[in-house]
Amino acid sequence: MRTDFALGLRRITCFDAGRGPWRDQREYVCSIGIRELEWTRQFGKPQVNDFPHNNIVKGEVSPETYMDLLEKYLSTSPYILPEGRGNPLNKPTLHHPDLNQLVAHWDHLAAEAGKSEKIKCPVQFDADDVEEFYRIEENWFKATILLEYWRSLLDDLGQDRWVRNESYEKVVEINRQLKKEWLDEAEDEEDGISVERYWPFQDHELVD
Structure with a gap:
């Protein structure tokens, strides 16, 4: 067994944050971010991408940078899926490729999720x-x-x-x-x- 895989598996199996049970699908979506955030807080270390990706994002990527993105994800997670479990959008086919896309289409996604009131997107990029x-x-x-x-x-x-x-x-x-x-x-x-x-x-x- 590879060292990095063995250590990762050991950490995951002893980690309880956000493992459920969950009351609904939106709580589950949120728990993914919570679990990743807590894991990064405890075990996160600066990472360098492998070649050839290290020529695109150069140098070390700090845990703090990743945690900041996770915090942004958590602030939007309550609005990613509709409330009703029977809503077709709750089938495992909805995919948001990145936060930029989510922010750009915020009003449309909020409407699809059944939010009748105007909700300001909690994440902004210049x-x-x-x-x-x-x-x-x-x-x-x-x-x-x-x-x-x-x-x-x-x-x-x-x-x-x-x-x-x-x-x-x-x-x-x-x-x-x-x-x-x-x-x-x-x-x-x-x-x-x-x-x-x-x-x-x-x-x-x-x-x-």
């Missing part, structure tokens, strides 16, 4: 923030497509990064070649470090 978000989002999607292409070359390597025994040697060699290709194309030392330290398919320590 124009510069929105423009920066969409710039990052476009590049992030491109990096994700590249990452999924690499996964396809590596025997459809999953998120857990486990490799089938019969294809292990082949996957290791392809991974080595992919990494070397990007290291060879590095424009400077910083680019090389970005690849070397944060290559997404690194070896991981195993624990019992």
Whole structure:
């Protein structure tokens, strides 16, 4: 079992915040944010994205930044789903891709959720923030497509990064070649470090 997975599983199983039972679907939606927020408060550490995403959002992402976004999510969570359980919008098909979309369509969503009174959206972003978000989002999607292409070359390597025994040697060699290709194309030392330290398919320590 990988070290990071084992520690994450251990923390999740001993964590009680927001685990229910829930009175209704809206309380459940809220509990997701509560659980994530409390987990981040207790265990959150600065994180650096793996390559190639670390070239889009550079440097460490602090737990405080993530917690701020979770607080924004919690402030909007009571309005994401309608009150009535029989409402068609409570079927597991409604998806809000991000807070920017939720804020942009706030009035429409509030109306769909059965709110007859005018409710001011509790989250606001200025124009510069929105423009920066969409710039990052476009590049992030491109990096994700590249990452999924690499996964396809590596025997459809999953998120857990486990490799089938019969294809292990082949996957290791392809991974080595992919990494070397990007290291060879590095424009400077910083680019090389970005690849070397944060290559997404690194070896991981195993624990019992």
